[in-house]
Amino acid sequence: MANKKKDNKNVIIGSICAVVVVVVIVIVAVVLATSGGNRLNDNYFQSDGQKYVLTIETDQTSIEGTDEQYVPVKTHLVYTYSGDDITGLKLYYEYADENTAKKALEEMKAAAGNELGEAVIEGKYVIATAPEEQYKDLKAADVKAQIDFMEQLKNMNSNSQGTNSTNGEVVESTTEENTTEEQK
Numbered sequence: 001m002a003n004k005k006k007d008n009k010n011v012i013i014g015s016i017c018a019v020v021v022v023v024v025i026v027i028v029a030v031v032l033a034t035s036g037g038n039r040l041n042d043n044y045f046q047s048d049g050q051k052y053v054l055t056i057e058t059d060q061t062s063i064e065g066t067d068e069q070y071v072p073v074k075t076h077l078v079y080t081y082s083g084d085d086i087t088g089l090k091l092y093y094e095y096a097d098e099n100t101a102k103k104a105l106e107e108m109k110a111a112a113g114n115e116l117g118e119a120v121i122e123g124k125y126v127i128a129t130a131p132e133e134q135y136k137d138l139k140a141a142d143v144k145a146q147i148d149f150m151e152q153l154k155n156m157n158s159n160s161q162g163t164n165s166t167n168g169e170v171v172e173s174t175t176e177e178n179t180t181e182e183q184k
Contacts (some may be wrong), residue, residue, distance in 0.1 A: 013127045019124075040092070040122060040125055041157060045078070045092070047144075047147070050080060050081070050082075051078050051079060051080045051081065052078075052079045052081065052140070052143050052144055052147055053076055053077065053078050053079075053147070054076070054079075054146075054147045054150055055074055055075070055076050055077075056074065056075045056076075056077070057103060057154075058071060058072065058073055058074065070095075070100065070103060070104035071074050072093040072094050072095055072104070072126075073094050073096060075091060075092070075093055075094070076091070076092040076095040077089065077090075077091055077092075078090045078091075078092060079135065079138075079139045079143045080141040081143070083140070084139045084140045084141055085139070085140065086135045086136075086138045086139065086140060086143060088129070088130075088135070089129075089130035089134060090116060090127055090128065090129050090130065091127070091128045091130065092126075092127050092129075093103040093126040093128070094123050094124060094125055095124050095125070095126070096124065097124050098121070098123055098124050100124070101121055101123070101124050101125060101126050101171055102121055104126055105121055105126045106117060108126065108128075109148065117129060117130070130174065173183075
C-alpha cells in the first residue's frame, strides 16, 4: 500500500511538471510571436551601427502604377551595411492599416508583375526587398552622405514653410511700420 501511494505521488508530481512545462512553452511562443510583430515601429526606422534609414513622407512618394488611394503614408529605405559595403536594401511602405497595405500590395503586383521582386506584408507595412543589382556598387559612406543631404533638404523645406515668399524674396510682416506710416 505504501508503494502505491508513493507511485501515485510520483505520477501526480510528474503530471504537474508536464503541465508547467507546456504552459511555459505556450507563454514563450506567445511572447515570441507578438514581439516579432512589434519590431517595426518608429524606433526601428532609425539609423544605427548596422543600417542607414531614409524616411520619405507621402507628399514626396510616388509609386508608379499604383492606385492613388494606396499611396503609403511613409516610405522607409533601409540600407544594411557591414564596414563600407552595403549588404541589403529593403523598402518599407507604411500604410494607415493592414487592410490598406494588403490592397496596395495587390495593386503593386498587378502593376509591376514579376518586376516587383520579393514583397511581403508585415502589419501595416509592405516590405519589398531590392535585388542586389540596385545596391551592389554603393558604399556605406555614399549612402550616409545621400541620406544626410536628403535630411538637410527636408529641414530646409520645413524651415521655409514658415516664411512667406514672392518670387524668391522673403516678405516680412510690416504691419507695425505701416500703422506708424499711416499715423504720420
